[in-house]
Each structure stands twice: as C-alpha cells, then as structure tokens.
Amino acid sequence: MKPVLELKNLQTQFETRSGIVRAVDGVSYHVNHGETLGVVGESGCGKSVTSLSVLRLIPNPPGKIVGGSVMFEGEDLTQVPDHLIRNIRGKEISMIFQEPMTSLNPMMTVGNQISEPLIRHLGLSKKDALDRAREMLDLVQIPDSKSWLSGYPHQMSGGMRQRVMIAMALACDPKVLIADEPTTALDVTIQGQILILIKELQEKLGTAVIMITHDLGVVAEVADRVVVMYAGRKVEEADIHTLFERPRHPYTVRLMTAIPRLDRIAAANGAPERLTEIPGTVPLLSELRSGCAFFDRCAFASEQCGKEAPVLEEKSRGHWAACWNEAPFQ
C-alpha cells in the first residue's frame, strides 16, 4: 500500500539560550490510507513537535525544520510555499490538540469556528457552511446541534469541546487526521468515548489517523501500527500485535509495564495513577550524546550502548528497533 503521508528523516530544532534543542532528530514514519498509526513516548520526547512540523506549525523563531522531508501526494511539505501549505492545513491534513479548554476561540460561536475551514477551503457561503457545521455536530454526536451552533466554547464541557475540535478538523473531509493527545486532558470515562468516536468516524470517512499519546493503553485500543519515540528519535516500529507480543526495545517494555490498569484506576477513584514509573528522566535534547539515549535508564545496557548509538534495524518483517541487544527483556 502506498502511504498517504510519509516523514523521512525529519529534523526540527529550537534555538534556545541554553543551546540548540534537537526536539526531532531524524524521525521517519508513514501512515497509510484508512490506517491508524499510534505514536507513543514520554512527555518531552518530541511527539508534538514532530506532528506540528508536518503542517509547519512550529513557532519560528525559535523553532526550525532543518532537515528531512514530509511527503504528501508527491510534494515535500517542508518545501512548498506558504500559500500552498495553507491550502493543505485543515483541508488535506487536520489536527486536533490536547487542550480542548484553550484550543477553541472563546470569542467566536461554535458554528462560526466550524464554518471557517469550510468557507476557506470549499468556498461555501456562510449559510451553507453553517448547515454543514450542524451536520458535523450531529456527526460528533453533540445533542441539540442547532442551538449549539450559536453557543460559545465556555458553555461546553471539556468532552464537548473536544468533539467540536473533531468536528472542525473533519469538516473538510481530510485525508489525514493528526490527533495530538486528544484525550489526555479529559476524564477517564470521556476519554473512552472520544477514542470510540474517532475510531467510528475514521471507519465512516476512511481518514488516516495519527494518534499521538503517552499512553500505550490508548494505542492498544485504537492503533493498527505503532511508532515508539524516545528523546527525539524513533526507537521502535511494529504493527500492534507484534509490538505487544514481542517488543524489541527495552524502552517499549518499560512503557508497557507502565500502562495503568483500568481496575486500579477505578479503585483510585478515577484519578489516573502512574503505577510503574520508568526510573530516570528523558535526557536533555540539547546535550551532545554519543551512544544510546536510553543508556542511563536501561537495565540491559552494555558497554557498546554507551559508546555507539544503535541504528534502526528491521528485526523482522515490518518490525524495526534501535537496540544493540536482543529481546526478550525481562
């Protein structure tokens, strides 16, 4: 199958006072038509910066895409002129973000916010756009859609706002939907509903979805294929079954033991609890490093790991990992 979106060796940096931060350090991944790609990794490993780089939404300065390419329909999005990338944003590739409370404009009605991309990309009249916006609200299962058209975000709950974000993102029927931790800020019960909604809509519309999360539990629920990121790099990639059956990177294994179990969450009164913290922290991305970035935190590290960065290898068909050691890691 031909991928609909393909990142090749993407590199994005931030120039900060304490030096250059290589937030994305040569990341490659792709997503196929109608497929859900999960991108997992701890906070700060570069998941958001990678996905924002796709649509060139990195604040510049201080951020800059310094290398690699983002191929979409035969064009490198890192190179196309500004007005063309604007034609792609919200029409061909859409995004939803983590914070539903702050991602919507508090001064604009819900209807107008959903209408904006319709007017911009499909040239609809204001009235037609509002009609379509209403259909979108129905699609994301917001009851009483007609009156919500003239409602404001502050009148809605977090879950409803995230539904509005989804409606807005899917309004122009994009080929790719990038969902950057769409459920992290929501209650556990609402999280599940939103994930199911995205899954349903994806099946209905045939959209390719990149689901970014720090939670392998979410990935297990929705993804067909998974990319594991660590410190600005991809450390493992496999289809969902292979990954859970035979993880090839110690970091992935640690992530798996960190999945919060639903029964324990219920016991903790719904507060998601980190059960197994991975010891240590992500290394500063501004530090120069030789060797594997996970070296300090890895229980299986050998001398070679400290000296030489492991290269990404295809361990079995479609299963890539960057580790000198052989699984299983127990």
Added chain:
Amino acid sequence: MLTTVILRRLLFSFPTILGVATLAFLLGHMSPGDPAIAAMGLDLDGESMIDPDELARVREELGLNKPLIVQYLQWIGNALQGDFGTSYVSSTEVSEMVFEALPTTMLLLVLTMSTAIISGMALGIVSAVFRGRSMDYVARMIAIIGVSTPTFWFALVLMLTFAFAIPIFPMNGPVSEHGLIAMALPTLAIALHPAALIARMTRSSMLEVLSQDMIRTAAAKGLGKWRVFMVHGLRNAINPVITVIGFQFANLMGGAVAVEFIFSLPGLGSLLIEGIYEKDILLIQGAVLVIGVAFALSNLIVDLLYMVIDPRIRV
C-alpha cells in the same frame, strides 16, 4: 435584555454623578476669593475699599449668605434639572455657556479619540506581528516618546513648528473661523499620549494572545495570516485595550483643558479656565459637573462595550 442591563448600569452611575456634583460644588466654594466681590465686578485685591453694606446686599441677593448645605441642595436640585444658575460675573445662564462650549470639546475629543485609537492600535498590531524586527523597534520607540512627552509642551512645539515656522495650520482660533483644520494641531497634541499607551497595551495583549493554543488551532485550519492575527488574535486581545482607552478619557480631559486654552478654542476647557480666573463659581461648578458626567458616561460605555464584545461577560 441588553436594554435592562443598560438601564441598570445607568442607575448605578447615578451615585457617581451625584458624587461628582458634590465635588464640583465643594471645589467651587473652597477655592480662594469671594464670589460676591467678583460678582460686583471689582478687582479682587480691592477688598478694603468695598462698602460692607453693599457686599452684604449682593451676598443676600445671590443667596451666598445662606448656610452652605442649603446652597448645595438648591444648586444640586436645579443642576439635576439642567439649570446651573446664572453667572454672577457675566449674568448669562451657565447652562447656556456650557452647552455653547460643549460641541467644540466633543468634536475635539471625538477626533482625538479616533486618532489615538486608530494610530495606537495600528502601531501596536504592527509591533506585535513583526515582533523583534526593525518595525517593532521603530513602533516601540514612537510609543516611548509618546508616553513621555507632556501634552502642553507638545502642543506648543506643534504650534511653533507647523503654525509659526511653517505656517500650514492656523495658529489659533475656533472652527467657525478656520474650518475643521483648526482642530488638526490640537487633536495631534492631545492624541499623542493616549495613542502611545494604546499602542503599548495592544502590543503586549496581542503578543500574549498570539502565543495561545487557539491561535495554533486557527492556523491549523489553513486560515490566512492576517485573518489569524485580526479575527482570532485581535478580537481576543481587545479587552485590556478597551480598558486603557476608557482610562484615557480622564487624561484627555486634562489635556483638552490645556490645549483648548493654548489654541484659543472656545470649549469647556477654556470656559473652565475663564471661570477660575474670574472666580465665577457657578461657571466652575457647571463645567466640572458636565465634564464629570461625561466621564461617568464614558465608563458606562466601556462596560457595555465589554459585554458586546466578550460573550463570556454577557448576563
């Protein structure tokens, strides 16, 4: 629904206006000199030569011998009906004098406000959008100069430069004599300071909003740069700017008094200064009261503007 809110706010601004009236009255009576002597058309220094019986007669005639509280209640009762009394000095109705002067001041304030708002906001937006680039530095430089330049000094500089040295604009005189161009230099003189403050607030407020998540959402929809800046950015940045604009009104009145006087514009400011010179207390009271009411109304308008603009404040 908005009308009930407006009515309620109007009701609330009534105590403010009453307070302003009281202050105006006290100001008039506390200022040095005897209004009765002024009313007799005598030089204030010639007190010793005044016939005491004559002075007492004038006092009684003007009601100045009554207790202050009675005078106050009488004046305020009449003032609330639009009657500010008859000037002891010029024997003209004060309300007539005030309402004759009002259009000049209103015109000056409207011109000044629009100039300050348009140029200040434009400057602030450019500054924020081109943050850190040369345009930003130029705009900020102008704002700093504007904030630190005293209005009366700037008025004199403008007059000397563009009316005296290079005579493009009239030196002084009313609109009735020169046409609207008579307002050009006074407007510029008063507008500089508020424009600079508005520019600063617009810049900082815009910068704050432009770093928020919703701006990224707007950009992710594929909207054009200026639509993102103006529709999503400015709209959310406008509240603190309106607050600053509202506060400017008090400053503006102060500036207007000086500038009207410098450019000999027959407005409320000139009238007030005339009243102070002549110790015409009813004129002082009337002028201060009208200015105070205008100030209270401008606050009301600012409050209502918030409500119209920000859906979260609507009741």
